Amino acid sequence: MVGRLLLLLAVLTTRQLAGAAAASSSSSKVVTRLPGFQGRLPFHLETGYVEVDEDNGTELFYYFIESEAGTEDAPFLLWLTGGDHCTVFSGLAFEIGPVKFVVEPYSGTTPRLEINPHSWTKVANILFVDTPVGAGFSFSRRPQGYHVGEVSTSLQLHEFLIKWIGDHPKFLSSPLYIGGDSYAGKIVPFITQKISEGNEVGRRPLLNLKGYLVGNPATGERIDESSKVPFAHGFGIISDQLYETILGHCQGQDYKNPTSVLCAKALGTFHSLLSEVMLAHILREKCVFSSAGPHAETGDSAASASRKILNEEEAVIVTGKRVKHPPPRVSLGCYSYTAYLSYFWANDALTRDALGIKDGTVDEWVRCHSGDLPYAVDIGSSIRYHRNVTANGYRALVYIMVLSAERLNLAGICIGVGSGDHDAVVPHLGTQAWVRSLGFPIVDQWRAWHLDDQSAGFTISYSNNMTFATVKGAGHTAPQYERCYAMFSRWILDQPL
Incomplete structure (x- = not known):
């Protein structure tokens, strides 16, 4: 692990001196076609970079997908993924985005993509960000830029939002929500609080913050x-x-x-x-x-x-790109097979060109760094931030997957770290316990919520604008899981579950 990090830092230093990465504080590109997808994209996709640390040349890569609803008042969601160093592409392609991988044997060519009929972009604008630096296509020109942690990454994301929305003023008035799953669920309430504090002191542009949502979130507490x-x-x-x-x-x-x-x-x-x-x-x-x-x-x-x-x-050659650390071979019937496919899709030269990836920045895309990049765990517990933010009137949705749940953004299932009643990573018992520990009065007692006249899960609401919900079912992949979309769309549009 240390050897890989030293090699990475040495390569980055060499590139910095050679000037391989272009110096730019921000850049964007409208993407109309993606390798593996037949025809033009039926949704608006923009990709690009925003510089969040000028001293070290740190730039975070993003995918922005405009709401397919086409309404001016559509909610705006900043989405983060688990990890802590996993690419947000996992959230886009395996969970809530408008495309998903076709599950078929990998043949050495670009894996195919198809439409996700239950994408959350049907009702919301979603900004997916590769964070922290080092995840996905985000990079730093100086090795020191990779030495970040939960707090510094959160502050960089606040900076990212300020700059991105400043460059896209049409979304300035859109209701803003911060969302994430798994490990990212730990820092979402912290980021939300920092944005709230920035608004209070008049940092401009003022962000139209309305609340946040977390899927089966880690808290950093012993209860997990x-x-x-x-x-x-x-x-x-x-x-x-x-x-x-x-x-x-x-x-x-x-x-x-x-x-x-x-x-x-x-x-x-x-x-x-x-x-x-x-x-x-x-x-x-x-x-x-x-x-x-x-x-x-x-x-x-x-x-x-x-x-x-x-x-x-043993490295694999993928359309002119050398994959130096191939992922373990996964059987076709395994639920993580689409994650396996993503490795070859993202390292395809055609994909990098389509997404506008800067040359000399990320030599090899990996879905998750296995602890080979520094990251300080400096937010001891997220529970106090849940209490602080909701006490100030912001809306919150905490949800868990029941019967089937997942963590760390692996391919499959509806968002999350796993707090479902068949999941043993962060069991639902712990999630319910810390929600109750906030001590807010119940305003809507535990009840079932429905889809197509059937129970889709259970929910309870508290006086601090916090809604706790479960999503019932055994869906294999989130894109095929309609109940997850129904829960999100009702809550984000301020409709009862």
Whole structure:
């Protein structure tokens, strides 16, 4: 890992001295065609860069898709993805964007794309940003620019929004929402608070901030980890005896770093049993994650090992681009197969040309950096920011996937880190617990919400404008999952679920 980072920094320094990357504070391009998609795009796509750190030449890459509703008052959503160093293209192509990959065996040619009939862009303008720097096509001309963390990245995103909307004044009055899933769900409320504070002190342009939404979000709190134990017990993964032992010996301890020998032993047994199932969905067969992120579950060990044994001689040639670190081979029936395809699509020379990627900036696109870039975890807990922002009157939607959920932006399922009732990564028990801990009165009791006269999930609303919702079902991929779109469109348009 250290070796790859040093190599990356050396290459970047060489390019900086050689002047390989053009110096530009911002740039954009209207994209009318994409490799793998037949014909012209039936939606407005703009890509480009915004400089957020002039000293280091840090530029964040974005994809902007204008609302297909065609209305002037359509909501505006800034969307972030999990990771922490995963490309936002995962959110665009696997979750909420207007295109998705055709699931078919990779043949060495550009993977094909098709329309997602349940894209969130049908009701909202969505700005997808590769963040933090180093994710996707975002880059820095100086090695120091890659030394960022949760706080500095959030401030860069605020700077990004100020500049981007300043360059696109037609969206200045659009209702603004900040959204994200998985690990990004941890920093979304923090960014929202910073934007609110910027408006209060008169930073211009004033952003028309209305609220935020997070899908199965991590919080940084112990509850994310400790809730796995009652979850596993409830599903019969661990025995009554082990459950009682953990409760008896681990009370008040950090489950990731237990101080008691007896607690550590019990948790070791717990994790061994939990590793027998797919954490993202305990009913599914375990599957290798394609280009998994640094917070990967046990299934990622195989992915890591697979990548380590690949050397320069085994690199794959993709339409004139050398893929130096191919992702683990994934079987066609695996839910992460589309993530596997994305690797070859994004490294295609035709794709880079279509997207307007700057030469000499990102040598090789990877879906997620596996911990090989620095990133400071300096937001201890996001819960206080949830409380602060909603107490100031901003709307909030916290939702979880029920029956099937995912994390880290892997291909498939409706947005998220996994708090569904078959997901063991950040179980729904923990999510509900911290929402209740905010202490706001209930204004609309727990009830079902419906789609086509059937229960689509359950929801509860609080006096601080926070809505908690579950999305029921076992959809394989988010683009095929209508309930997710129905939940979002109703909430973002301020309609009852």
